[in-house]
Amino acid sequence: MQVQSDVSNAEEIVKNVGNTPLVRLNKLFEQKEIYAKIEWCNPSGSVKARPASWMLNEGEKDGNLVRDKTTVIEPTSGNTGVALSHFAKSLGYKIELAVPERMSDETKDILKTNGAKLLETEDDLCPRVGPGTDQAIALASALIKNHPGEYYSPDQYNNDANFRSHYHGTGPEIWKATNGKVGAFITGIGTGGTITGVGTYLKEKNPNIKIIAAEPQKDHNIQGLRNLEESEKPELLKRRMQVIDEKITVTDKESFDMIKQLVSTENLFAGPSTGSVLAALNKTIGELEGKIVLLFGDNAAKYKSIYSKFGVYSEEEFEKKLIESNNNCFTCTYSNDNPEDLCKLN
Ligand SMILES: Cc1ncc(COP(=O)(O)O)c(C=O)c1O
Numbered sequence: 001m002q003v004q005s006d007v008s009n010a011e012e013i014v015k016n017v018g019n020t021p022l023v024r025l026n027k028l029f030e031q032k033e034i035y036a037k038i039e040w041c042n043p044s045g046s047v048k049a050r051p052a053s054w055m056l057n058e059g060e061k062d063g064n065l066v067r068d069k070t071t072v073i074e075p076t077s078g079n080t081g082v083a084l085s086h087f088a089k090s091l092g093y094k095i096e097l098a099v100p101e102r103m104s105d106e107t108k109d110i111l112k113t114n115g116a117k118l119l120e121t122e123d124d125l126c127p128r129v130g131p132g133t134d135q136a137i138a139l140a141s142a143l144i145k146n147h148p149g150e151y152y153s154p155d156q157y158n159n160d161a162n163f164r165s166h167y168h169g170t171g172p173e174i175w176k177a178t179n180g181k182v183g184a185f186i187t188g189i190g191t192g193g194t195i196t197g198v199g200t201y202l203k204e205k206n207p208n209i210k211i212i213a214a215e216p217q218k219d220h221n222i223q224g225l226r227n228l229e230e231s232e233k234p235e236l237l238k239r240r241m242q243v244i245d246e247k248i249t250v251t252d253k254e255s256f257d258m259i260k261q262l263v264s265t266e267n268l269f270a271g272p273s274t275g276s277v278l279a280a281l282n283k284t285i286g287e288l289e290g291k292i293v294l295l296f297g298d299n300a301a302k303y304k305s306i307y308s309k310f311g312v313y314s315e316e317e318f319e320k321k322l323i324e325s326n327n328n329c330f331t332c333t334y335s336n337d338n339p340e341d342l343c344k345l346n
């Protein structure tokens with residue numbers, strides 16, 4: 001069956017991704033200059049728009065992804081699937097996603113609305129990459145092996161296009177928007193694409209910039225992030241691990257508490273990984289200098305059931321905060337000349 005497309009190739013999509021706002025957090029940590037890179041302003045609503053668009057683009061350029069022939073397949077715990085299915089729909093590709101059944105219902109609904117076929121597994125929230133430990137990865141690999149030529153897997157855990165999307169995009173954007181005055185960068189690790197891409201770029205500019213990983217506790221509930229003690233390191237991360245200066249472990253409670261503080265002080269309503277990044281900042285702020293940049297990977301929109309399950313906000317409170325925070329933006333206007341500019345809802 002032929003699927004309709006409204007974009008001619010993935011290169012067009014890459015051009016519309018990134019250049020997200022860098023917003024000064026004025027109230028939460030008054031004593032230091034803290035900035036948030038608001039990645040939910042990307043098309044499809046998260047940081048994963050960057051690797052997803054780059055991996056599709058390079059797949060097309062290398063001839064591995066062909067219109068009306070190839071189906072995209074990927075093991076993913078959420079945002080990569082949302083981004084890939086969002087772009088696959090615009091490009092007219094069929095897509096199958098191997099996902100952990102624990103992922104939030106809202107995320108599953110978005111994936112289905114984007115036309116993805118879901119292959120559910122009993123995995124952890126962030127697929128483990130060690131041999132024999134992960135069903136989603138094994139399932140996707142088996143399908144590819146048994147149907148040669150039919151599938152293209154972007155393979156975010158291995159694909160250097162994931163790294164390149166941050167090395168050529170997120171990193172330079174942060175350098176430019178801070179006028180090179182960035183002293184530290186804090187983000188979580190899923191595949192390691194963000195931390196190694198941004199970290200490598202920034203350290204090439206200034207090797208003294210501190211690159212810090214926020215790591216959720218073992219058996220955590222922070223969608224998209226990984227605890228490196230309970231899960232093997234993805235190949236992509238292993239290739240450039242040396243750019244990470246420090247790894248700060250944070251609990252689910254610390255992360256969720258920071259989500260509430262962020263809403264009440266800055267009126268930004270973020271997803272769980274942002275809470276982990278803020279909790280890691282809390283533990284390191286005393287030793288950091290210069291402009292400190294935090295990666296805010298996605299907003300709260302997909303996490304009503306998770307926040308209600310863990311007592312962060314009741315469903316009623318959640319709806320209220322979502323409207324009040326007004327930050328459910330998927331398109332933003334932003335000028336690199338004015339990094340204090342808030343994300344504007346179009
Ligand atoms: C929601 C979310 N998912 C995933 C990641 C990790 O991304 P990566 O796969 O590049 O390590 C982050 C980074 O903070 C994030 O916020």
